[in-house]
Protein backbone atom coordinates (compact mmCIF):
# COMPACT_ATOMS: atom_id res chain seq x y z
CA UNK A 1 0.00 0.00 0.00
CA UNK A 2 1.55 3.31 -1.04
CA UNK A 3 1.75 6.26 1.33
CA UNK A 4 -1.04 8.28 -0.22
CA UNK A 5 -3.52 5.46 -0.41
CA UNK A 6 -6.62 5.79 1.79
CA UNK A 7 -7.32 2.98 4.28
CA UNK A 8 -10.92 3.15 3.06
CA UNK A 9 -11.20 0.89 0.09
CA UNK A 10 -14.74 -0.32 -0.15
CA UNK A 11 -18.13 1.49 0.07
CA UNK A 12 -18.89 -0.48 3.26
CA UNK A 13 -15.75 0.88 4.93
CA UNK A 14 -16.76 4.38 3.86
CA UNK A 15 -20.19 3.99 5.44
CA UNK A 16 -18.69 2.67 8.68
CA UNK A 17 -16.23 5.60 8.80
CA UNK A 18 -18.98 8.19 8.27
CA UNK A 19 -21.27 6.63 10.86
CA UNK A 20 -18.47 6.42 13.46
CA UNK A 21 -17.43 10.03 12.86
CA UNK A 22 -21.01 11.03 13.62
CA UNK A 23 -21.81 8.68 16.51
CA UNK A 24 -18.61 8.82 18.60
CA UNK A 25 -18.80 12.58 19.48
CA UNK A 26 -22.48 12.20 20.35
CA UNK A 27 -21.75 9.32 22.71
CA UNK A 28 -19.01 11.38 24.39
CA UNK A 29 -21.39 14.32 24.85
CA UNK A 30 -24.10 12.06 26.29
CA UNK A 31 -21.62 10.49 28.73
CA UNK A 32 -20.40 13.95 29.83
CA UNK A 33 -23.99 15.07 30.40
CA UNK A 34 -24.75 12.01 32.50
CA UNK A 35 -21.55 12.55 34.51
CA UNK A 36 -22.32 16.19 35.28
CA UNK A 37 -25.97 15.46 36.05
CA UNK A 38 -25.11 12.63 38.42
CA UNK A 39 -23.97 14.96 41.23
CA UNK A 40 -26.41 15.23 44.16
CA UNK A 41 -29.19 17.62 43.33
CA UNK A 42 -30.79 20.02 45.77
CA UNK A 43 -34.05 21.88 45.54
CA UNK A 44 -33.73 25.34 44.06
CA UNK A 45 -32.49 27.77 46.72
CA UNK A 46 -31.93 24.97 49.23
CA UNK A 47 -28.55 24.55 50.86
CA UNK A 48 -29.81 22.21 53.55
CA UNK A 49 -26.94 19.79 52.98
CA UNK A 50 -24.10 22.28 52.88
CA UNK A 51 -21.42 21.68 55.57
CA UNK A 52 -22.36 24.97 57.24
CA UNK A 53 -26.05 24.12 57.46
CA UNK A 54 -25.26 20.67 58.82
CA UNK A 55 -22.86 22.06 61.43
CA UNK A 56 -25.54 24.50 62.53
CA UNK A 57 -28.16 21.74 62.83
CA UNK A 58 -26.00 19.51 65.01
CA UNK A 59 -24.44 22.31 67.10
CA UNK A 60 -24.89 22.11 70.87
CA UNK A 61 -27.83 24.13 72.16
CA UNK A 62 -26.10 26.30 74.71
CA UNK A 63 -22.61 27.71 74.56
CA UNK A 64 -20.63 30.27 76.47
CA UNK A 65 -19.03 32.99 74.42
CA UNK A 66 -16.46 35.42 75.69
CA UNK A 67 -13.58 37.45 74.36
CA UNK A 68 -13.03 37.43 70.60
CA UNK A 69 -15.71 34.79 70.09
CA UNK A 70 -18.39 37.00 71.61
CA UNK A 71 -17.12 39.93 69.58
CA UNK A 72 -17.55 37.85 66.44
CA UNK A 73 -21.15 37.15 67.36
CA UNK A 74 -20.44 33.78 68.88
CA UNK A 75 -20.11 32.15 65.50
CA UNK A 76 -16.44 31.19 65.40
CA UNK A 77 -15.21 27.87 66.66
CA UNK A 78 -12.24 29.44 68.46
CA UNK A 79 -11.50 28.16 71.94
CA UNK A 80 -13.15 30.23 74.63
CA UNK A 81 -10.62 32.36 76.46
CA UNK A 82 -11.31 32.52 80.16
CA UNK A 83 -11.31 35.83 81.97
CA UNK A 84 -8.58 36.84 84.37
CA UNK A 85 -10.94 36.33 87.31
CA UNK A 86 -11.82 32.81 86.16
CA UNK A 87 -8.21 31.78 85.73
CA UNK A 88 -7.29 33.44 89.00
CA UNK A 89 -9.85 31.55 91.06
CA UNK A 90 -8.94 28.25 89.41
CA UNK A 91 -5.16 28.50 89.35
CA UNK A 92 -3.91 31.29 91.60
CA UNK A 93 -6.37 31.76 94.45
CA UNK A 94 -5.05 28.78 96.41
CA UNK A 95 -1.96 30.78 97.29
CA UNK A 96 -2.81 34.38 96.54
CA UNK A 97 -6.12 34.54 98.40
CA UNK A 98 -4.83 32.71 101.46
CA UNK A 99 -1.28 34.01 101.48
CA UNK A 100 0.06 30.46 101.51
CA UNK A 101 3.83 30.15 101.11
CA UNK A 102 3.95 33.90 101.81
CA UNK A 103 2.38 34.69 98.49
CA UNK A 104 1.43 38.37 98.17
CA UNK A 105 -2.34 38.39 98.73
CA UNK A 106 -5.08 39.55 96.43
CA UNK A 107 -5.87 43.17 97.25
CA UNK A 108 -2.91 43.62 99.61
CA UNK A 109 -1.57 46.93 98.35
CA UNK A 110 1.47 47.11 100.60
CA UNK A 111 2.60 43.60 99.64
CA UNK A 112 2.20 44.39 95.96
CA UNK A 113 3.60 47.91 95.85
CA UNK A 114 7.28 46.93 95.42
CA UNK A 115 6.33 44.19 92.94
CA UNK A 116 4.15 46.45 90.78
CA UNK A 117 7.15 48.68 90.21
CA UNK A 118 8.65 46.19 87.76
CA UNK A 119 5.69 46.64 85.44
CA UNK A 120 3.31 44.13 83.91
CA UNK A 121 5.96 42.47 81.78
CA UNK A 122 8.06 41.49 84.78
CA UNK A 123 5.04 40.26 86.75
CA UNK A 124 3.86 38.28 83.75
CA UNK A 125 7.26 36.65 83.36
CA UNK A 126 7.13 35.64 87.06
CA UNK A 127 3.66 34.15 86.54
CA UNK A 128 4.79 32.22 83.49
CA UNK A 129 8.16 30.99 84.74
CA UNK A 130 7.53 30.89 88.46
CA UNK A 131 9.33 32.78 91.20
CA UNK A 132 10.56 31.63 94.59
CA UNK A 133 7.96 29.26 96.00
CA UNK A 134 5.58 29.91 93.08
CA UNK A 135 5.67 27.22 90.42
CA UNK A 136 5.55 28.12 86.74
CA UNK A 137 1.89 28.59 85.86
CA UNK A 138 2.18 28.76 82.11
CA UNK A 139 2.32 25.02 81.54
CA UNK A 140 -0.38 23.63 79.34
CA UNK A 141 -3.68 24.17 81.13
CA UNK A 142 -3.88 27.89 80.49
CA UNK A 143 -2.85 29.88 77.49
CA UNK A 144 -0.25 32.61 77.81
CA UNK A 145 -3.01 35.13 77.28
CA UNK A 146 -5.04 33.72 80.14
CA UNK A 147 -2.05 33.80 82.49
CA UNK A 148 -1.51 37.40 81.48
CA UNK A 149 -5.13 38.25 82.28
CA UNK A 150 -4.91 36.52 85.65
CA UNK A 151 -1.73 38.47 86.40
CA UNK A 152 -3.50 41.73 85.56
CA UNK A 153 -6.48 40.71 87.69
CA UNK A 154 -4.20 40.04 90.66
CA UNK A 155 -2.01 43.11 90.24
CA UNK A 156 -4.92 45.48 89.67
CA UNK A 157 -6.62 44.21 92.82
CA UNK A 158 -3.77 45.72 94.79
CA UNK A 159 -3.23 49.09 93.23
CA UNK A 160 -1.97 48.21 89.75
CA UNK A 161 -3.58 49.79 86.70
CA UNK A 162 -2.56 47.45 83.92
CA UNK A 163 -4.60 46.65 80.83
CA UNK A 164 -5.28 43.06 79.84
Ligand code: HEC
Nearest residue numbers: 091092095101103115123126127131132133134137150151
Ligand atom coordinates in the same frame (compact mmCIF):
# COMPACT_ATOMS: atom_id res chain seq x y z
C1 HEC B 1 1.68 27.45 94.94
C2 HEC B 1 1.31 28.78 95.32
C3 HEC B 1 1.11 29.81 94.20
C4 HEC B 1 0.26 29.73 93.14
C5 HEC B 1 -0.69 28.58 92.76
C6 HEC B 1 0.40 30.97 92.42
N1 HEC B 1 1.32 31.76 93.03
FE1 HEC B 1 1.92 33.61 92.40
N2 HEC B 1 3.23 33.71 93.96
C7 HEC B 1 3.40 32.73 94.94
C8 HEC B 1 4.48 33.14 95.83
C9 HEC B 1 4.98 32.35 97.03
C10 HEC B 1 4.93 34.38 95.35
C11 HEC B 1 6.08 35.20 95.90
C12 HEC B 1 7.31 34.78 95.11
C13 HEC B 1 8.59 35.50 95.54
O1 HEC B 1 8.63 36.71 95.41
O2 HEC B 1 9.50 34.81 95.96
C14 HEC B 1 4.11 34.71 94.19
C15 HEC B 1 4.27 35.87 93.45
C16 HEC B 1 3.50 36.19 92.35
C17 HEC B 1 3.65 37.38 91.57
C18 HEC B 1 4.65 38.48 91.81
C19 HEC B 1 5.91 38.07 91.09
C20 HEC B 1 7.01 39.10 91.20
O3 HEC B 1 7.76 39.16 90.22
O4 HEC B 1 7.09 39.82 92.19
C21 HEC B 1 2.73 37.33 90.58
C22 HEC B 1 2.51 38.35 89.48
C23 HEC B 1 2.00 36.12 90.72
N3 HEC B 1 2.49 35.43 91.81
C24 HEC B 1 0.99 35.72 89.89
C25 HEC B 1 0.37 34.49 89.97
C26 HEC B 1 -0.65 34.06 89.06
C27 HEC B 1 -1.18 34.89 87.89
C28 HEC B 1 -1.02 32.83 89.44
C29 HEC B 1 -2.05 31.91 88.77
C30 HEC B 1 -1.90 31.69 87.37
C31 HEC B 1 -0.23 32.47 90.60
N4 HEC B 1 0.59 33.51 90.89
C32 HEC B 1 -0.32 31.28 91.26
C33 HEC B 1 2.71 31.55 95.05
C34 HEC B 1 1.76 31.09 94.13
